[in-house]
Amino acid sequence: MKLIKAIVRPNKVDEVKEALGKLSISGMTVTEVRGHGKQKGHTAVYRGKEYNVSLLPKMEIEVVVSDGIVDETIRAIIQAARTGEIGDGRVFVIPVEHAYRIRTGEKEAI
Amino acid sequence: MPASAFARLDAARKELSAQAARGEAGRIALERFSGRVDELIQQLFEDAPRSSSAVAVFALGGYGRRHLCLHSDVDVLVLFGGPIGGTDEQFLRGLLHPLWDQGLDVSHQIRELDDFARLDTSNPTFLPALGDARPVAGSSALFDRVAAFLDATEPRAFIVESLSRLIDERHASFNDTRYQLEPNVKDAPGALRDLTALRTIARVTEPALLDRLPAGRASLEEAEDFLLRIRSILHLDARRNQNVLDHEMQEKVAQVFRYPGATPRQRVERLMSEYFRHARSVSRALEWTRRMAPMPVGRNLVRSRDGVRFVDPAEARTRPESWLHVFQAALDSGSPVADEAIGLIQDHVNRYVAEDFYPAAGDRAALLAFLKPRPGLYARLSEMHDCGLLGGMFPEFAAISCRVVRDFYHKYTVDEHTLLAIRNLERLATPSTPSREHFAALLADLRAPELLVLALLFHDVGKWRDEEHASESVRMARQVLERLRLPAADCELVEFLIEHHLRMSVSAFRRDTEDPEIVRQFAELVGIEERLKMLCLMTLVDVDAVSPETLTPWREELLWRLYVDTYNHLTLGYGDDVIDRTQTGLSELMTRRPSHLSESAIRQFVEGLPRRYLRLFTPEAVYQHVQLARDIQPDHVHAALEQKGPTWEVTVVTLDKPFLFSNICGVLSSLGMDILRGQAMTNPNGLVLDHFEFADRERFLELNADGRAHFLRALEAVVSGERDVTARLRAREQSVLYHRTGIPRFPPVIHCDNHSSRRYTILDIIANDAVGLLHRISRVISHHGCEVDLVLIGTEGEKAIDVFHITAKGAKLTDTEQMELTADLTRMLEGNDEVDQGHRATQ
Numbered sequence: 029m030k031l032i033k034a035i036v037r038p039n040k041v042d043e044v045k046e047a048l049g050k051l052s053i054s055g056m057t058v059t060e061v062r063g064h065g066k067q068k069g070h071t072a073v074y075r076g077k078e079y080n081v082s083l084l085p086k087m088e089i090e091v092v093v094s095d096g097i098v099d100e101t102i103r104a105i106i107q108a109a110r111t112g113e114i115g116d117g118r119v120f121v122i123p124v125e126h127a128y129r130i131r132t133g134e135k136e137a138i
Numbered sequence: 139m140p141a142s143a144f145a146r147l148d149a150a151r152k153e154l155s156a157q158a159a160r161g162e163a164g165r166i167a168l169e170r171f172s173g174r175v176d177e178l179i180q181q182l183f184e185d186a187p188r189s190s191s192a193v194a195v196f197a198l199g200g201y202g203r204r205h206l207c208l209h210s211d212v213d214v215l216v217l218f219g220g221p222i223g224g225t226d227e228q229f230l231r232g233l234l235h236p237l238w239d240q241g242l243d244v245s246h247q248i249r250e251l252d253d254f255a256r257l258d259t260s261n262p263t264f265l266p267a268l269g270d271a272r273p274v275a276g277s278s279a280l281f282d283r284v285a286a287f288l289d290a291t292e293p294r295a296f297i298v299e300s301l302s303r304l305i306d307e308r309h310a311s312f313n314d315t316r317y318q319l320e321p322n323v324k325d326a327p328g329a330l331r332d333l334t335a336l337r338t339i340a341r342v343t344e345p346a347l348l349d350r351l352p353a354g355r356a357s358l359e360e361a362e363d364f365l366l367r368i369r370s371i372l373h374l375d376a377r378r379n380q381n382v383l384d385h386e387m388q389e390k391v392a393q394v395f396r397y398p399g400a401t402p403r404q405r406v407e408r409l410m411s412e413y414f415r416h417a418r419s420v421s422r423a424l425e426w427t428r429r430m431a432p433m434p435v436g437r438n439l440v441r442s443r444d445g446v447r448f449v450d451p452a453e454a455r456t457r458p459e460s461w462l463h464v465f466q467a468a469l470d471s472g473s474p475v476a477d478e479a480i481g482l483i484q485d486h487v488n489r490y491v492a493e494d495f496y497p498a499a500g501d502r503a504a505l506l507a508f509l510k511p512r513p514g515l516y517a518r519l520s521e522m523h524d525c526g527l528l529g530g531m532f533p534e535f536a537a538i539s540c541r542v543v544r545d546f547y548h549k550y551t552v553d554e555h556t557l558l559a560i561r562n563l564e565r566l567a568t569p570s571t572p573s574r575e576h577f578a579a580l581l582a583d584l585r586a587p588e589l590l591v592l593a594l595l596f597h598d599v600g601k602w603r604d605e606e607h608a609s610e611s612v613r614m615a616r617q618v619l620e621r622l623r624l625p626a627a628d629c630e631l632v633e634f635l636i637e638h639h640l641r642m643s644v645s646a647f648r649r650d651t652e653d654p655e656i657v658r659q660f661a662e663l664v665g666i667e668e669r670l671k672m673l674c675l676m677t678l679v680d681v682d683a684v685s686p687e688t689l690t691p692w693r694e695e696l697l698w699r700l701y702v703d704t705y706n707h708l709t710l711g712y713g714d715d716v717i718d719r720t721q722t723g724l725s726e727l728m729t730r731r732p733s734h735l736s737e738s739a740i741r742q743f744v745e746g747l748p749r750r751y752l753r754l755f756t757p758e759a760v761y762q763h764v765q766l767a768r769d770i771q772p773d774h775v776h777a778a779l780e781q782k783g784p785t786w787e788v789t790v791v792t793l794d795k796p797f798l799f800s801n802i803c804g805v806l807s808s809l810g811m812d813i814l815r816g817q818a819m820t821n822p823n824g825l826v827l828d829h830f831e832f833a834d835r836e837r838f839l840e841l842n843a844d845g846r847a848h849f850l851r852a853l854e855a856v857v858s859g860e861r862d863v864t865a866r867l868r869a870r871e872q873s874v875l876y877h878r879t880g881i882p883r884f885p886p887v888i889h890c891d892n893h894s895s896r897r898y899t900i901l902d903i904i905a906n907d908a909v910g911l912l913h914r915i916s917r918v919i920s921h922h923g924c925e926v927d928l929v930l931i932g933t934e935g936e937k938a939i940d941v942f943h944i945t946a947k948g949a950k951l952t953d954t955e956q957m958e959l960t961a962d963l964t965r966m967l968e969g970n971d972e973v974d975q976g977h978r979a980t981q
Contacts, residue, residue: 038696039650060692074702075939076889076902084652085696115652 163370186232191220194276328417516561
């Protein structure tokens, strides 16, 4: 089982959710985050004053999927979130050791 | 003057002295003595030469209250019914000189009845003293006029406010305690002045308060008599107006009052414990009265502890147009509306239709003014909604009363969501986070923030039905706007905001705002900065009113970034988008044109101007500009000057030449005009259109009959080069009234940008607003050989925010040219004008 963490453009969240929905992945966590990658933000000017916009607003989507559909999931996320421009984001894949259901304390099968 | 009158006064003095010596010169004795002074004045009045108009003598202050002690000032007001003429001096001599000769300390005020035509707020003690006015001699009709003046709301409110301030100041001078070891029986807390003050407050607010005093009226009268008897002894002993009960006098007074005790100290203790008992009861009575007194806050309105209410409910019931005033007064005074007023409105609101609440233009203007966002507006609107007044005034709003729309986001009913959005707007007055300060600055910058509140009030009324609501909201709001008879441009703005109230959140949160095309499209939608600011604020407060969790700091940042990018697009790049033959809106302009303007004249004027020109000005204004441009010749100036509410607008059309913009700004500043906002545009034919909104703080145009003509002549003389405005302006800048210290309160910001526009170098300048600032800035620019093609002028509080689109020899400025210009501008803005002077010598 893998935790897939995708950092995407805010306006791409709905498309990613929809694409994941088509793979029958329903559980997910979406968080508003700020950050930068190679893009490193840019300098903005308002009323003559420059200010550095180094941390850009992004959305982080986390899903846990079984090993068998990891590649498919990653492909779906990339296809939905890609514009081709700098700043499209990242997908990280992290192994999951255990998972517990809080309500019952049951250990979930991995 | 018969000597007998003076003899009677002497006899009265002797009698009062004897009573004082026995400790009996209390209220009754002083009233008798005051009566004797009345008789003397009446006699002198009869004997004095005739005055040129009706005249009356009033007793004021302690004399007005008939509390004259032996050496009290005799305060009189001599009031003339007409203008005071030369012969009236004889009358005044005949009246006043004998009083002085008799050793009375007369303090007199001479006034004309016209002085009471308007409230004079410059003297905080006169009106409260007038509250004790009593006619002594002369025309009773004049007294009636003064009484009528004092009966009006404004003077009564002023009396209470002034008196409250005077009480606080006086008490502070006694360290706010009545327990003085050597008290002043007139001025100390709990002494005679407090007694007078509480009676005055009760008289001008609610006389029946005196009957409801917790300690009873009798205790006050007893205290008063006690204090007056002491004061009489003090005057007798000191032979002057002396009111301090010092240790030595305490022994004497205790002896006169025959307090028991073996030693003087024991007798003094009895006296002073009696004194403090009375001082305590006076202080408590004053505090109670100040707390309970219903303050007059408008016609038929008072504010008391439970809030603002109607004085006469029967009158209020029949005047629904006055109901808003109770909420306005509550808003002004930061109090709630009293339950009884809300109950009255609730009971009768259904008897009236919407128009009954704002039948006249004044009522409609008052309604708009009420909607200006400020702390308390939400609370008042909620009260209006609860009692049915909001729904009565606007049945469209009643349609969403308690309306439940189920979705994943909204936590409140539609009406409450709407009112909460307005609360969020009013809270921007005191921003809760640094990021909110950006938005607060936008709100402070709005020309008509009440229109934003109006748009908010109706942005969701279309939710009464289940389908798409924005267009239904617009339809319903249109009915409201028609009833309010707002100007067409204001209606269009409100409808725009309602129709597009979801657009900015969609663009900011659901589109890629890094994409310039998204920003361009959004900029195209809003067109001008004012609409952008309003829509941005509307989005902020609307989203924030969905639920406490909806507007995260993250979303707030996205919204702000879209605002900044769009603002930059509108203000920096607009010079590239000019009107051409295919421009939308041109055909409408042609269709509606007046018969005396040809299509070609309009085309020739507008083509080549930035496209925002058509968004900024109504067709009527465009026609006026075209008319002004007709037959314009070099050095000619065609201008139109108009008063728009508290400000003025001038439109100037002329042909371009070096230093033109600087000179026009210079004329405005040299006449004392404060430029608030403006636009300068140039079309490819060299035709210049400058539009300024300015405040005439010195009221030059209002006070001078030929002010307008003078203004327009000055423009022509300066533009044609006949007159040098710089020297004239320099004299004004160096005037003691406007002298610049040369030290800016914050460092100026100068930013050159060669990227935002294809054609222009954009020069952004933020600096402390000052007399002639625009003139000096643009003069430096012109000295550098730059052409000023487009200018946006704005102010935000003390900040001047100006954006210049400039070129040098038809091209953008090189890096070196930018650096040289920036350096000179910085020197000038930091207060060193040598650069300007140096250039002038070589001009």
